[in-house]
Amino acid sequence: MIDFYYWPTPNGWKISILLEELALDYRVKPVDINAGDQFDAEFLEISPNNRMPAIVDHAPVPGFGNTPLPIFESAAIARYLCAKTGRLMPADPRLAKEVDEWLFWQVGNLGPMGGQMSHFVNYAEGDHAYAERRYRDEYHRCLGVLERRLESRDYLVGGQYSVADIINWPWVLIAKAMGQPLDGFPAVAAWRGRVKAREAVQRGVALGKAWATGGQAKSESARATLFNQRGTTNGSQD
Ligand SMILES: N[C@@H](CCC(=O)N[C@@H](CS)C(=O)NCC(=O)O)C(=O)O
Numbered sequence: 449m450i451d452f453y454y455w456p457t458p459n460g461w462k463i464s465i466l467l468e469e470l471a472l473d474y475r476v477k478p479v480d481i482n483a484g485d486q487f488d489a490e491f492l493e494i495s496p497n498n499r500m501p502a503i504v505d506h507a508p509v510p511g512f513g514n515t516p517l518p519i520f521e522s523a524a525i526a527r528y529l530c531a532k533t534g535r536l537m538p539a540d541p542r543l544a545k546e547v548d549e550w551l552f553w554q555v556g557n558l559g560p561m562g563g564q565m566s567h568f569v570n571y572a573e574g575d576h577a578y579a580e581r582r583y584r585d586e587y588h589r590c591l592g593v594l595e596r597r598l599e600s601r602d603y604l605v606g607g608q609y610s611v612a613d614i615i616n617w618p619w620v621l622i623a624k625a626m627g628q629p630l631d632g633f634p635a636v637a638a639w640r641g642r643v644k645a646r647e648a649v650q651r652g653v654a655l656g657k658a659w660a661t662g663g664q665a666k667s668e669s670a671r672a673t674l675f676n677q678r679g680t681t682n683g684s685q686d
Contacts, residue, residue, distance in 0.1 A: 450474040453491065453502040455481050456656040458618035459559065462522045463501040463529075465614050465652030470533045474503075478659065482670035495520035498677075505532070523551040526611045536611040543606040550604050550612035554619070558594075561586035562619045566626050571666065571675065584628070591633050594620070598635035602642060609643070617643045621653070 452467060452474045454460045467474050479485045479500040486498040495502040495518075503525050508517040509532045519525045527548075530537035538544050565587045568580035594616070597604060604612040620640050623630055630637040643649055 449506045451477050451504040451506070453477045453479045453494065453500045453504075454656065455479050455500055456653075456660045457481070458562070458622055459499070459522055460501050460656075461618040461621075461653050462615050463503070463525055464655040465618070465649050466526055466529055466536070466611060468648040468651045468655075469614065469646075470529060470535055472529065472533070476656065478656065480659070482660075482667070482673060484673045494518040497521075501525060503529075521555065522615060523555045526551060526615055530611050536609070536614070538606050538608070538610060540606070546605045547610050547612045551615050553593075554612075554616045558587075558590040558616060558619045561590055562622070562626070565628075566622075567675075569626055571671070587623075587626075587628060591620070591623070591628070591630070591636055594636050594639075595633045598639045602639070609646075613639075613643055614649075617649070618653075 450467070450472055452463065454464060454476050455478060456464075479491060479502075481500065485491060486495070486500060491502070492498060494504060497520060499520070501522055502518065502520040505512075505517045505519070505528075508514075509528075519528055527537070537547055561583055565580075565583035568576050568583055572580070594604075601607055603609050604616065617640065620630075620636060621644070623640075630640065
């Protein structure tokens with residue numbers, strides 16, 4: 449059994465989709481990031497960066513010992529679950545290397561740039577024109593990188609659906625909602641539709657949908673939790 453620490457956001461969907469695709473047994477442990485659950489001591493033991501998704505595998509694969517195995521960071525979780533099941537990661541080492549490249553690219557580029565863009569477009573107050581432009585451009589640049597990759601292929605690696613598509617897709621799903629139409633990125637738009645048509649993907653995105661509303665993250669208490677984090681605190685300014 450896998451405990452899945454989750455809240456319905458693009459980073460959470462990466463792993464809800466993957467768990468659904470792999471048909472693994474899991475139980476959801478909601479981490480309400482608007483309420484500050486990500487700072488619970490028990491959760492920080494599993495995910496020291498106070499971010500979800502995270503998992504605890506109570507039946508780790510051979511070699512990891514018999515005690516429950518905690519994993520944080522979506523790409524690390526993704527690689528582990530693919531290794532556990534032998535699925536959605538190509539056996540060919542060159543293709544597996546390409547999957548790794550697109551996993552690391554997502555967590556170092558598309559995700560953070562999209563996340564900062566979302567912050568400045570949806571939540572920032574005061575004068576932030578420069579910062580908003582900076583992250584809008586960076587997210588746009590990332591969509592261009594995906595467009596060039598997908599112009600000649602249906603999926604990111606080896607012509608086959610893989611975990612690379614799953615990790616990248618949620619941050620493209622929300623493009624229009626962040627005010628970035630995909631009109632200039634036809635290959636990305638087609639890929640977005642191709643992945644969205646999968647039943648496991650739809651189940652993954654539907655998980656916990658009722659818990660979160662767009663307005664929740666804009667409440668004063670959620671803003672205080674999410675937007676005032678510093679190195680020595682759990683949300684309050686020092
Ligand atoms: N690089 C991380 C990003 C995870 C992340 O940023 N999660 C956000 C929600 S989308 C979170 O837990 N935020 C809580 C907070 O900001 O305190 C991953 O890919 O797993």
